[in-house]
Amino acid sequence: MDRYTDQGIGNWPTIHRVRHPHRVALIDAANGAELTFEDLDLRTNALADVLRGMGIGKGDRVALVTLNSPQMLEVIFAVAKLGGVAVPINCRLQAPEVQYILGDSGARVVFSSPQTATVVAAAVDGTDVAEIIEIPSGEQRTAGEPSRYEELITGGDTERAEADVAPDDLAMLMYTSGTTGFPKGAMLTHANHHWNAINNLVAVEGVGPRDISLAGAPLFHIGALGIFSLPLLYGGGTTVVLETFTPDAWLAAVERHRVTVAFAVPAMWAAIDAALAESETDLSSLRFGLCGGAxxxxxxxxxxxxRGVRFAEGFGLTETAPIACVLDIEDTVRFAGSVGKPALHVDLKVADAQGAEVPRGTIGELLVRGPNVFVGYWNKPEASAEALRDGWFFTGDLATCDDAGYYRIVDRKKDMIVSGGENVYASEVEQVMHRHPAVGEVAVIGIPDDKWGESVTAVVAVKPDAEVSEADLITWTREQIAHFKSPRAVHFVDALPRTATGKILKRDLRKRWTEDGSAVQR
Known part of the structure; x- marks a missing residue:
């Protein structure tokens, strides 16, 4: 095959196999196993051959409901080599939530982990999924236990799969929570990932082929996947993959593998900071850490x-693959509260409802333009048309830009809460809680939290003559949706404050439990 007929991300391992086959691409933090670019290319060729035998071809969707592993990245590249579409799914979701995404995406094959197998088995009912393939856990990989996954790769043809893949072809569906209560599949192309990689390579102090990153945040999120992990595989660097995050495991991995760059969400950085107070871990290899998600x-x-950690912040969204804005190391304290300036190949503006730029210092909606911006929402033309207008992505975030060109997010037009790096839409949680027989009214808001960034909080008016406790409502909600979406606290009121037209005054609710009622605070 002429490797240049494939202009997608699946070609990255092939190119690096030619250029430097013995350079390490991936390291399994569970057991220290290393995959060179030659290994990665051959294994993903074999897996692509197996998937092709299962009927996967160009445009077909393959889902992953897995914990982090090098194998998860192998699946993404194998699917890309066929011109297929990877669908990473949050492994913390409950079966009905996973079932919706499987059904909406039309996935035909799904990869699971032992830890998610029960949920996946329950979720595939009524969907187009014909095959479930389990990726062995870190413990199983360390023990060398046989697995179907490895048997499939061993039986696959290592010759390069032949598929013409164009930059604008769809590479991935990344599902984001929806304001209607249903998640939307953001369609990311191969070009989106390519340009995001370029933006990463030059952001902050830059990363390159000699860098080693640590993927400790979940790879089913665009943050961990699109910040350092995919970009370093594009640039020929190395990624250490941590199955699940604990601060001690994270610190041990940095020291053992001489990690140079790492992405984490604020809750993770807080845990790392606390652990460093009791640790003598050698972090001298770490050039800088990047924070995002909240x-x-x-x-x-x-x-x-x-403690010696050089620190930068990034801002982005699933729809921007994700890097859109970066606050450099020297600015993180001096310009606290800002998300920085646009990434290299990104244009930003703060605009009014018609898309016209507003004066500096004026609050408006943040608009993003660039080759990293997604091409729409899967099977949702109306939502796509609303979000993408005149070449700009209307983010739904309210922002300002100061005279020095630094952007600041001041509120969320779409009423989204970010807790522990997870996106939570209030309307989805409200819809679930409304189903409880004792709940008459409910409003869900984000309350600033030092650990989680924002804490999901429900304000409830109970039906007449009904009784329910805070603990009861939290427990009940956690049985319906993922725990990170469920409220951490429930406040009871006689009635929710509303406007003359009946709209709930959430800002009034925030004022009651915060100092100034803002949805996003430092």
Whole structure:
């Protein structure tokens, strides 16, 4: 095969196999096993051959409901080599939530982990899924236990799969929570990932083929996948994959593998900071850490800086693959509260409802333009047309830009809560809680939280003559949806404050439990 007929991300391992086959691409933090670019290319060729035998071809969807592993990245590249579409799914979701995504995407094959097998088995009923393939856990990989996954790769043809893949072909569906209560599949192309990689390679102080990143945040999120992990596989660097995050495991991996760059969400950085207080871990290899997913408290940035961690922040969305804005190391304290300036190949503007730019310092909606911006929502033309207008992505985030060109997010037009790096839409949680027989009214808001960024909080008016406790509602909600979406606290009121037209005044609710009622705080 002429490797240049494939202009997608699946060609990256093939190119690096030619250029430097023995350079390490992936390291399994569970057991220290290393995959060179030659290994990665041959294994993904074999897996692509197996998937092709299962009927997967160009445009077909393959889902992953897995914990982090090098094998998860292998699946993504194998699918890409066929011109297929990878669908990473949050492994913390419950079966009905996974079932919706499998059904909406039309996935025909799904990869699971032992830890998610029960959920996946329950979720595939009524979908187009014909095959479930289990990726062995870190413990199983360390023990060398046989697995169907490895048997399939051993039986696959290592010759390069032949598929013409264009930059604008669809590479991935990344599902984001929807304001209607149903998630939307953001369609990311091969070109989106390509340009995001380029933006990463030059962001902050830049990363390159000699860098080693640590993927500790979940790879089913665009943050961990699109910040350092995919970009370093594009650039010929190395990624250490941690199955699940604990601060001790993270610190041990940095020290053992001489990690140079790492992405984490604020809750993870807070845990790392606390662990460093009791640890003598050698972090001298770490050039800088990048925080994203939610605003990072200045006190945490200052603490990490005192411990020798050079720190930068990034801002982005699933729809931007994700890098859109970066606050450099020297600015994290000086411009606290800002998300920085646009990435290299990104244009930003703050605009009014018609898309016209507003004066500096004026609040408006943040618009993003660039080759990293997604091409729409899967099977949702109306939502796509609303989000993508005149070449700009209307993010739904309210922002300002100061005279020095630094952007600041001041509120969320779409009423989204970011807790522990997870996106939570209030309307989805409200719809679930409304089903409880004792709930008359409910409003869900985000309350600033030092650990989680924002804490999901429900304000409930109970039906007349009904009784229910805070603990009862939290437990009941956790049985319906993922725990990270469920409220951490429930406040009871006689009635929710509303406007004359009946709209709930969430800002009034925030004022009652915060200092100034803002949805996003430092």
């Amino acid at each position: 605003p990072c408290p200045v006190v945490l940035i200052e603490s990490l800086t005192r």
